[in-house]
Structures are given as structure tokens and as C-alpha cells.
Amino acid sequence: MITDHIEDMNRIKRIYAVINGINKAIIRINEKDALMQEICKVITNEGGYLLAWIGVLEPQSGQIKPLYFHGKEEGYLTSIKISNTNSPEGMGPTGRALKSGKHVICHDTATDPLFAPWRDAALARGYRSSISFPIFQEEDRVYAAAIYAGQPYVFEDKEEVDLILSISENISYAMAKIAVDEKLQETTKRLVMLNTAVEHTAASVVITNLEGNIEYVNPAFSRLTGYSYEEAIGKNPRILQTGFTTKEEYTAMWARLSTGNVWSGIFRNKKKNGEFYWEQATISPIKNDNGVVTNYIAVKENITDRKVVEEKLLEEHNFFEQIFDQSISAKILFDQAGQIIRINHKFKEMFEVDGDTMLETSYSVYEDEYCQNNGLSTLIQNIFEEKITVQQEMSIRFEIPGQKREDAVWTKLLVYPIENQEGVVQSVMVEVEDLKALKEAQSRVEAERFFFEQLFMQSHTSMQIFDPEGWTVKINAQLSKLFGVAPENIEGKKHNIFYDQEAIHSGLAAALRKVFDDKIGFEGEFEVDAARATDSSGAVLTNKSKKIYMSVKAFPVFDEEGQLLNVIMEHEDITRRKEDEMKMLQLNADLRDLTNYLQDVREEERKEIAKEIHDELGQNLTVMKMDAIWIAQRLGEGQEDIADRAKNLLKVTDETVLKSRHLYNSLYPQMLNDSGLMDTLHWHAGNYHQITGIRIMVDGVIEESVLDAKTKLALYRAVQESLTNVLRYAKASQVGIELYEADGCINLHIRDN
Structure with a gap:
């Protein structure tokens, strides 16, 4: 009895040692494969069992695949097949344990009929008894453990079995903990990856609460808008609004988001510096585990460059649309079936067709009898096949429903393919020029040319x-x-x-x-x-x-x-005119010589008259003056009348002398020869002022040594005649005379007020 009790105590101690070793391994090891392997090692080393292994059920094949083992294995696990099917391989302890979810004991491998498929291999390695039990489930994968002992009926003690089964609970707990840790690590890893992606993505990311206030923005948002993280947090995205998006569009957006749906659209927003930009936004609700919306996340792509390109493409499209519609040549575009894709205004005008009606019909140029006969149908087909451009003249008419023009038009055609980016001909363009108008224009040009040629020739x-x-x-x-x-x-x-x-x-x-x-x-x-x-x-x-x-x-x-x-x-x-001009010049020269001659004669006569006045009249007046003085001096008292007459005679004589001098100088100014031109002009100005009261100012500097007598006299006569005209016609009170030499010429300026 004492011996049995000691054996029981030792057995229990071994089981507790196994449990203790497994618990320590669970605490120490956080990786599943290492833990499973350590558990197998503890069971054999601490429990004194021959072999311990842990396997997994493969759902597709139904086979149980050993993954971890320790002890006396000697190739046993690779030589046997175990399953959970209803075949003999599925009726062993491990297969039944997985199917039942309970532990299964084989007390004696030598006699248990259900252990027959593995008996020889087990007995060859000394396995006499075993216990199999499910330990945990990982998603759709079920794990089981099996322990083999070297004596039969080792696992008949209920207390030992219960302790062994407690290992299953500890392993299940450990696997659950590892699964949670792995899931947490995976989640953490994914969050780090997600955070890194969000932080480094080129797209702007904005997270708001349910009221629309910003709780997070990524660096791309700050780079694009100019708002830092600190400036954006707590703000409403309306700080970016420009008014481009209407209130109705915002209402529709919130209506969709509030129902838990995703909204996508385009915003034209404004940066912090006031610059406008375009962005494509996708806004999604963020839900918790219970499906309740807690936040909104907006992922936005800057599409400003794309919008610029799109607007440019739209402008170019509209530009070419206008070129097509407003072209002076008629244009018609055919697809590969010969149907009309488009016509322009000139085509409608030339062929008198309704464009809308024409496009709505099933007309095909390949079925048009007139186009078949004149070769246009064949020409279009050839261009689709050969990618060539053809220019030729032909008479055309389209048998199109609604066409009003019935006569054919003699035209010049330019027919060419329209290819896509891959070089495939998508359509064929036919440009039509009405040669009738050209011929008429050519006739008009020819008529005008002939007219102007006649003008030219005649x-x-x-x-x-x-x-x-x-x-x-x-x-x-x-x-x-x-x-x-x-x-x-x-x-x-x-x-x-x-x-x-x-x-x-x-x-x-x-x-x-x-x-x-x-x-x-x-x-x-x-x-x-x-x-x-x-x-x-x-x-x-x-x-x-x-x-x-x-x-x-x-x-x-x-x-x-x-x-x-x-x-x-x-x-x-102009030869005759030139000859006449030369004759006129010669005549003018002759007249000028005659005039100069007559002037010289006149001046000479004046000079002679002046000399006579000076010599004879002057002497006579002097004698008369002396006689008058002599008479006046010899008159006595009582002869006052004769004295008065003598004084009057003396006065008249003085006046006559003065006038004779003036007349003398007028006829020929001797001062020109004696004192020079400028002094003579000054004297004449003073004398003129005394006689007329008109103030005369003479100014100028001239080298008189270069002037001959005729030139001086001519200048003097010009001044003399000008002053006479001033006195007669100008009624001036002041006259300015300026005489100077410039560029080899003598300049005389006379001005009055």
C-alpha cells in the first residue's frame, strides 16, 4: 500500500511538473511555434512520457498533420496517416478526439482494435498507451495533442487525466493570448504603415468630427493650403471655401454623408495666401465597431494642373469646333460605315440640307447611288484602307433625305483620313469647294486684269x-x-x-x-x-x-x-517744259541785268542832281542867308517891319538849307562813302525821328569792308523805302531795324509795332 501511494505521489508530482513547466513556457514564450515545441519538450522531459506531438487538421484534405513533437519519434509521425474521416485512419484516438471535441485514451496499443492502422509502428517504438485531446481552434484550423507512454493503462487514473486535460486549457489560453498579441502587433504594424502612408502621401487628408471641425490634417494638406497643423486643428474646412461650390451642392453632400455613404466631387478652394486651386475630394464616414459614424475623412488630390490642361483642351476643342463650323469650305465627316458624323454650316448652305435631319437619318455614302457612280464612295473606302490624302475635281450630289438642292455641284474635293493616337483611321474628312464661285471669281479677276492692262497700255x-x-x-x-x-x-x-x-x-x-x-x-x-x-x-x-x-x-x-x-x-x-524754263531763266537774267543797269543810271542821275543841289543851291542859300543877316544888322529904329521880314527870310533860308540837305541825302547819301552803312542808318533814323516823331532803333554788327558801294546803297534804299511805307500805311510809333551777316548772306529785318 505504501509503495502504491508513493507511486501515485510521484505520478502526480510529474504531472504538476509538466503543468508548471508549461505555465512557465507560456509566460516566457510569445511565439506560437516556439511555444508549441517547448510544450512537447516539457511533457516528455518532465512527465516521463515517450513522445508528445501537436498537429493541425487540414480542412480541405481532412488529414491531421503533425507540426511539433518531442521524444522518441524515430520517424513514426512521417510513416503514419491520421485523419478525422470515417475511414480506419480517422477512427484512431486523435481522429475521434477532434470529431468529438473530447479526449480519447488508448489503454493498450497492442490490443485496441481501433489502433490497428498504427499498431506495428507504435509497438516497434515501445508506445503502449496514449491519450489524444483537442487543444485550441485558430479560425478554421483545429489543433490536437497526443501523448504516448511506454506502459499500458498509464492514463486510467482519473486525477492524472484531469491534470493532463488542464494542459489543454492552459495551451488554449496561451494560444488565445498569442493570437491577441499577434493581432495587436499586426494592427499596430498596419496603423504605423497607414500613418506613414498618410503622412507621406501626396494627397491631402483631413479628418473632422461630426460637426465638421478638423481633428487631423496631414503634411500634404499643409503644403498645399499653407495652413499648418496647429492652424488647421479645430477650424472648419469652410476656411478654404471660395463660393464656387453652391449651398445646394454642400447640402447634397452632407445629406449623403449623414446616411453613411461616400461622397465624391470637385472643389475650387482657396489657399491661406488667397491663391485658388482645384482638388478632387472623396469624403467617407468613419464608423466604430458598432457601425456608428464617429468622424469623416476626406482624401483630396490637387488637380489644378489637370484642370488647367482640361480647360486648355476645352478651349482648343471649342476653337477647332468654331474653325470647323465657320470654315469657308464645306466639310462633311464620315465614319467607317459611311455614315455622316458631322457637317458644318457651309455644307448645309451649299447643299441646302437640314443638318439635324441629316444626322438623324441612316444615310450611308456607300449606299448613295450617285456617290457610287461618281466614285466618291470608293474613294472614301480607299482612304480608310490606305491612309492617303486625295485632291481631285468631281461633280457631286448627295441623295440625303430633306435635301433641297437637286442639281449636282462641280467641286474640288480634298479627302483625308482622321487617325486616333494609335494611328487607326477613325473617320474621313471631305472638304468641298464649289468651283462655280471660283470660276466666276477667276472670270472677274481676268476681266479686271484685262481692264487695267488696257489702262496701262493706252x-x-x-x-x-x-x-x-x-x-x-x-x-x-x-x-x-x-x-x-x-x-x-x-x-x-x-x-x-x-x-x-x-x-x-x-x-x-x-x-x-x-x-x-x-x-x-x-x-x-x-x-x-x-x-x-x-x-x-x-x-x-x-x-x-x-x-x-x-x-x-x-x-x-x-x-x-x-x-x-x-x-x-x-x-x-518734260523736255519742252524744261526748255521753256531755261528760256524763262535766261529772260529773267536779262531783265535782272536791265533792271540793274536802269538802277545804276537812276542812281547816277540822283547823284548828279544831289551834287548840283549841294554845290549850286547850297551856295546860293548860303549867300541869301549872309545877305539876310547883313540887312538885319544894318536896320535902325523905325524899320521894325523890314527887320521882321529879314528875320523871316533868315528862318526860311535855314529851313530851305535843312530841306535841301535832306533832299540831297535822299537822292544820294554821301555818308555811305564817308562814314559807312551803319552810321548812315543811325543818322537817317535820327533824322527821320525828328521829321516824323517815329522812334527808330537800329541794331546789328556787320563787316562793311566786304560790302561794295552798290550793296551798301541797295541796303540803304531798302531801309529808306520801308520807312516811307511805314509812315504812309502802318501808323506805327516804333520801328526796329536789324542788320547782320549769317552763312555768307546779309540779313535785313525791319519790324514795326
């Missing part, structure tokens, strides 16, 4: 047309007559004005060069000798020797783009 003025390089393009009949040159000898790259020796010699070529270079017209007169005019090779154009005076007018002609097209030169023969 003009009474000789005319010459040059190309931009100076080659004579055309001359009229009057020029041929004037210079005696035939058109065929000068037109068509035969005569260049800049190579013509007479044009160079006369200066005409240099004058025309400015017209060509500066593109401005000019007028001038030139003397040319027709016999010296040469072509581009230097050969004389005519044997007609004739010097001609010409009045020349040249002007440039430009095309629509402002480029020089031609230079037109008009010649007018």
Missing part, C-alpha cells in the same frame, strides 16, 4: 513695271514710243534698271533703289540719253539718240501679306 504716260529684283516685267506703248525700244527687247529678264548704265549715270537707279529697299514712293526729275540705255548684258537698247528731261514717279505695289510684288514707274516727257 495711258498717255509712259509706264514701266519692275519685279522685286529690278527686272522690267512690262512696258506700255507710250514708253516704247518715247525711248524707241520694242517690248520684246526689254521685257522678260532682259533689262534690269540697276544694270542700266544710263539709269546709273543719271541717278535714276539710285533713286529707285530706295523705293525697292524702303518700300516708299518718290518723285523726281532726271535728264537721260536714250542712246545710252543698256540691257542686262550691256548692249544698247536703241539707236535713237535723244536727250530727254523726264518727270519720274515711282511707287511700290504689295501683295496681301505686305510683301513687295512690283514697282511701277511713270515717266513724263
Whole structure:
């Protein structure tokens, strides 16, 4: 009895040692694989069992796969098959334990019929009894443990079995704890990854509470808006509003979010510095484990550059739409089925069709009998296949419902493919030009050309047309007559004005060069000798020797783009006028010489008269004055009447002397010879002031030594005549006379007030 009791005590101590070792391992080890392996080791080492293993049920195959073991295994686990099916391999202790969820004991492996599939392998390794029990479940994976002993009936003691089964509870607790720890670690890892992603993402992330106040913003938000984290927290996102999004749109957004749905849209917001930007926003509700919305998260992408591109593309689209619709050529676009995609206004106008009606029909150019006959259908098909551009003239008419124009139109077609980015022809464009209008325009142009050519050829003025390089393009009949040159000898790259020796010699070529270079017209007169005019090779154009005076007018002609097209030169023969002008000049010179001669004669006569007045009249007046003085001195009392008469005679004599001097100087101012021009003018001004009361100021500096007597006299006479005119007509009280020399000329200015 004492021996049995000691054995029982030892057995219980071993089991408690196993439990204690397993508990220590659970506390020490946080990794599942290591813990499972340690548990198997503790069971065999502390419990004295031969083998302990832990396996998992694979749901797909139903097989139980040993994962961890310790003890005397010797290849046993790799040589056997265990399952939880109804086959013999599933009826063993482990299979039944998993199916029942309870522990199963095999008291003797040698005699237990359900252990037959594994008996030989077990007995070969000394396994005589075993206990199997489920230990824990991990999602859809169920784990079981099996312990093998070296003697039969080891596991018949209920207390030992209960202690062993308590191992299962400890292992389940440990696995649950590890699972929670692993889930927590995974969650923490995911949160760190998520936080890193949010913190480093290029998209703005904003989290608000249910009232819409900001609780979190990521760095991308701060970089985009300019608001720091501290500035944004507690604020409402309305600090970004610009008024672009309407109240109705915000109401619809909150209505969707309040029902737990996600909202997506575009905002045009404003940065802290006032700059506008566009962003694509997706706002989602954040729910807790109970499905209750606690926050809102907005993930927003800056799409400003995309919006700029979209707006640019829209502008370009509208621009090309307008080009298409407002084109002066009729345009029609066909798809691969030959149906009309689009037509422009000019096409509707040319073919008198209703565009909407035309597009709504099932019309196909491939089925149009007229287009089949004239080859347009085939042409369009070829362009789809060969990607070529074709330009040709043809008569076309479209048998389109609602078309009012019944006659065919003779047109010029430009047909070309429209490809997508992959180079696939998506459509074919047909541009139609009505040649009737072109022909009419050409006829009008030809008529105008003929009209102006007749004006040119029949003009009474000789005319010459040059190309931009100076080659004579055309001359009229009057020029041929004037210079005696035939058109065929000068037109068509035969005569260049800049190579013509007479044009160079006369200066005409240099004058025309400015017209060509500066593109401005000019007028001038030139003397040319027709016999010296040469072509581009230097050969004389005519044997007609004739010097001609010409009045020349040249002007440039430009095309629509402002480029020089031609230079037109008009010649007018002014030889007779020039001869008349030279005769007139000679006549004027003769008249001037005659006038000078008559003036000299007149001055000489004045000089002689002045001399006589000075010599004879002066002497007589002097004698008369002396006699009057003598008589006055010898009269006595009672002769007062005679004395008065003598005094009066003396006064009259003085006045006559004064007037004779004035007359003398007027006829010929001797002071010019004696004192010079400036002194004479000063004397004359003073004398004139005494007689008339008009104040005269004389100013000027002149080198009189360079003036001859005639020039001095002419200047004096000019002043004298001007003062006479002032007295007669001006009623002036003041006259200024200025005389000076400048640039080799004598300048005389006389001004009155």
C-alpha cells in the first residue's frame, strides 16, 4: 500500500511538473511555434512520457498533420496517416478526439482494435498507451495533442487525466493570448504603415468630427493650403471655401454623408495666401465597431494642373469646333460605315440640307447611288484602307433625305483620313469647294486684269513695271514710243534698271533703289540719253539718240501679306517744259541785268542832281542867308517891319538849307562813302525821328569792308523805302531795324509795332 501511494505521489508530482513547466513556457514564450515545441519538450522531459506531438487538421484534405513533437519519434509521425474521416485512419484516438471535441485514451496499443492502422509502428517504438485531446481552434484550423507512454493503462487514473486535460486549457489560453498579441502587433504594424502612408502621401487628408471641425490634417494638406497643423486643428474646412461650390451642392453632400455613404466631387478652394486651386475630394464616414459614424475623412488630390490642361483642351476643342463650323469650305465627316458624323454650316448652305435631319437619318455614302457612280464612295473606302490624302475635281450630289438642292455641284474635293493616337483611321474628312464661285471669281479677276492692262497700255504716260529684283516685267506703248525700244527687247529678264548704265549715270537707279529697299514712293526729275540705255548684258537698247528731261514717279505695289510684288514707274516727257524754263531763266537774267543797269543810271542821275543841289543851291542859300543877316544888322529904329521880314527870310533860308540837305541825302547819301552803312542808318533814323516823331532803333554788327558801294546803297534804299511805307500805311510809333551777316548772306529785318 505504501509503495502504491508513493507511486501515485510521484505520478502526480510529474504531472504538476509538466503543468508548471508549461505555465512557465507560456509566460516566457510569445511565439506560437516556439511555444508549441517547448510544450512537447516539457511533457516528455518532465512527465516521463515517450513522445508528445501537436498537429493541425487540414480542412480541405481532412488529414491531421503533425507540426511539433518531442521524444522518441524515430520517424513514426512521417510513416503514419491520421485523419478525422470515417475511414480506419480517422477512427484512431486523435481522429475521434477532434470529431468529438473530447479526449480519447488508448489503454493498450497492442490490443485496441481501433489502433490497428498504427499498431506495428507504435509497438516497434515501445508506445503502449496514449491519450489524444483537442487543444485550441485558430479560425478554421483545429489543433490536437497526443501523448504516448511506454506502459499500458498509464492514463486510467482519473486525477492524472484531469491534470493532463488542464494542459489543454492552459495551451488554449496561451494560444488565445498569442493570437491577441499577434493581432495587436499586426494592427499596430498596419496603423504605423497607414500613418506613414498618410503622412507621406501626396494627397491631402483631413479628418473632422461630426460637426465638421478638423481633428487631423496631414503634411500634404499643409503644403498645399499653407495652413499648418496647429492652424488647421479645430477650424472648419469652410476656411478654404471660395463660393464656387453652391449651398445646394454642400447640402447634397452632407445629406449623403449623414446616411453613411461616400461622397465624391470637385472643389475650387482657396489657399491661406488667397491663391485658388482645384482638388478632387472623396469624403467617407468613419464608423466604430458598432457601425456608428464617429468622424469623416476626406482624401483630396490637387488637380489644378489637370484642370488647367482640361480647360486648355476645352478651349482648343471649342476653337477647332468654331474653325470647323465657320470654315469657308464645306466639310462633311464620315465614319467607317459611311455614315455622316458631322457637317458644318457651309455644307448645309451649299447643299441646302437640314443638318439635324441629316444626322438623324441612316444615310450611308456607300449606299448613295450617285456617290457610287461618281466614285466618291470608293474613294472614301480607299482612304480608310490606305491612309492617303486625295485632291481631285468631281461633280457631286448627295441623295440625303430633306435635301433641297437637286442639281449636282462641280467641286474640288480634298479627302483625308482622321487617325486616333494609335494611328487607326477613325473617320474621313471631305472638304468641298464649289468651283462655280471660283470660276466666276477667276472670270472677274481676268476681266479686271484685262481692264487695267488696257489702262496701262493706252495711258498717255509712259509706264514701266519692275519685279522685286529690278527686272522690267512690262512696258506700255507710250514708253516704247518715247525711248524707241520694242517690248520684246526689254521685257522678260532682259533689262534690269540697276544694270542700266544710263539709269546709273543719271541717278535714276539710285533713286529707285530706295523705293525697292524702303518700300516708299518718290518723285523726281532726271535728264537721260536714250542712246545710252543698256540691257542686262550691256548692249544698247536703241539707236535713237535723244536727250530727254523726264518727270519720274515711282511707287511700290504689295501683295496681301505686305510683301513687295512690283514697282511701277511713270515717266513724263518734260523736255519742252524744261526748255521753256531755261528760256524763262535766261529772260529773267536779262531783265535782272536791265533792271540793274536802269538802277545804276537812276542812281547816277540822283547823284548828279544831289551834287548840283549841294554845290549850286547850297551856295546860293548860303549867300541869301549872309545877305539876310547883313540887312538885319544894318536896320535902325523905325524899320521894325523890314527887320521882321529879314528875320523871316533868315528862318526860311535855314529851313530851305535843312530841306535841301535832306533832299540831297535822299537822292544820294554821301555818308555811305564817308562814314559807312551803319552810321548812315543811325543818322537817317535820327533824322527821320525828328521829321516824323517815329522812334527808330537800329541794331546789328556787320563787316562793311566786304560790302561794295552798290550793296551798301541797295541796303540803304531798302531801309529808306520801308520807312516811307511805314509812315504812309502802318501808323506805327516804333520801328526796329536789324542788320547782320549769317552763312555768307546779309540779313535785313525791319519790324514795326
